[in-house]
Amino acid sequence: MTTAAAPTTPSPGAAPHVAPKPRVVVLAGGLSHERDVSLRSGRRVAEALRGAGIEVTVHDVDSDLIPALTQARPDLVWPLLHGATGEDGSVRDVLEMLDLPYLGTDPRASRVAWSKPVAKTVVARAGLRTPDFVTLPQSLFRELGAGRVLEAIVQRLGLPLVVKPSRGGSALGVTLVRDAAELPRAMVDAFAYGDTALVERAVEGREMAVSVVQSPDGLRALPAVEVVTDGPYDYDARYNPGRTEYFAPARLDAATARAAADMALQAHRALGLRHLSRTDLVLTDDGVAHFLEVNVAPGMTETSLFPQAATAAGHDLGTLYRELVQLALRDAAATGV
Ligand SMILES: Nc1ncnc2c1ncn2[C@@H]1O[C@H](COP(=O)(O)OP(=O)(O)O)[C@@H](O)[C@H]1O
Numbered sequence: 404m405t406t407a408a409a410p411t412t413p414s415p416g417a418a419p420h421v422a423p424k425p426r427v428v429v430l431a432g433g434l435s436h437e438r439d440v441s442l443r444s445g446r447r448v449a450e451a452l453r454g455a456g457i458e459v460t461v462h463d464v465d466s467d468l469i470p471a472l473t474q475a476r477p478d479l480v481w482p483l484l485h486g487a488t489g490e491d492g493s494v495r496d497v498l499e500m501l502d503l504p505y506l507g508t509d510p511r512a513s514r515v516a517w518s519k520p521v522a523k524t525v526v527a528r529a530g531l532r533t534p535d536f537v538t539l540p541q542s543l544f545r546e547l548g549a550g551r552v553l554e555a556i557v558q559r560l561g562l563p564l565v566v567k568p569s570r571g572g573s574a575l576g577v578t579l580v581r582d583a584a585e586l587p588r589a590m591v592d593a594f595a596y597g598d599t600a601l602v603e604r605a606v607e608g609r610e611m612a613v614s615v616v617q618s619p620d621g622l623r624a625l626p627a628v629e630v631v632t633d634g635p636y637d638y639d640a641r642y643n644p645g646r647t648e649y650f651a652p653a654r655l656d657a658a659t660a661r662a663a664a665d666m667a668l669q670a671h672r673a674l675g676l677r678h679l680s681r682t683d684l685v686l687t688d689d690g691v692a693h694f695l696e697v698n699v700a701p702g703m704t705e706t707s708l709f710p711q712a713a714t715a716a717g718h719d720l721g722t723l724y725r726e727l728v729q730l731a732l733r734d735a736a737a738t739g740v
């Protein structure tokens with residue numbers, strides 16, 4: 404477990420040197436299913452940072468990346484890659500190998516957060532509520548006989564259920580299953596995105612996303628953003644304007660808003676995340692928050708939840724992103740990474 408402020412507080416007399424005009428490389432694109440979303444996130448963040456006076460270049464994750472980074476030696480890399488190698492820690496591992504400072508969670512904690520069942524287990528141990536679940540690798544599903552396994556799952560967890568890839572994003576491969584007859588199809592859809600499916604109890608309630616940002620004073624939860632859709636909050640509903648209504652801040656009384664904020668802060672701490680994160684949760688009518696997942700590289704597109712939350716809190720996006728850059732630079736200077 405990490406504390407938010409520890410690495411940001413340099414010892415007296417050893418004030419870290421931070422470049423006055425930092426050069427930042429934003430990584431966007433990559434080969435995940437969320438490539439397009441990442442390109443849009445990268446573009447938005449780069450524009451906002453440039454508006455705030457930071458020198459930014461955007462680079463894809465391709466065979467030119469390592470030579471470009473080793474030649475340019477930017478002051479900071481901001482990986483805005485969603486899904487796969489961007490969130491599973493592996494691109495961050497490469498940045499560490501190259502001794503390049505980057506913004507965000509380290510590879511080890513990214514790996515834990517990226518796996519939904521592992522993250523759920525960690526936050527449950529920290530006392531947070533998360534829907535009961537089972538994970539099912541495709542091979543076991545076949546070996547045991549699909550019908551028998553699904554029957555056991557329905558008996559154990561009941562209906563409705565949500566089936567999703569155990570690692571993934573943007574609601575790709577996610578199905579809400581109300582009838583047992585829909586389960587086989589839902590499993591196939593989840594397996595299209597990875598070899599392990601997560602099957603969990605569906606929580607009936609209001610969907611919220613709570614973003615967390617670190618500052619020199621510690622961790623802060625931004626106002627919850629409430630998501631209301633006319634159907635599933637799927638890929639189309641997320642990235643095509645009109646199908647989803649957002650309430651930023653969410654329509655919550657103070658105690659419930661506190662519960663949602665606390666969940667996101669506790670998840671961020673329990674998982675050892677750094678600089679920023681976004682926790683997705685469902686609030687039931689009794690005011691209880693149920694953890695769904697956490698994102699170490701939350702979307703930053705024009706319809707994304709993190710920038711909406713920041714704006715709702717009164718932040719100018721360019722200024723907030725510049726502050727995050729400065730924080731990451733100070734952390735890097737203090738730890739020598
Ligand atoms: N247990 C659940 N109960 C109700 N809705 C869920 C549940 N799990 C996922 N969902 C719905 O599916 C969406 C995607 O699930 P999530 O776990 O956040 O994965 P992703 O990484 O794809 O965003 C959520 O935004 C929510 O609308």
Ligand SMILES: [Mg+2]
Nearest residue numbers: 573574683696
């Ligand atoms: Mg989500």
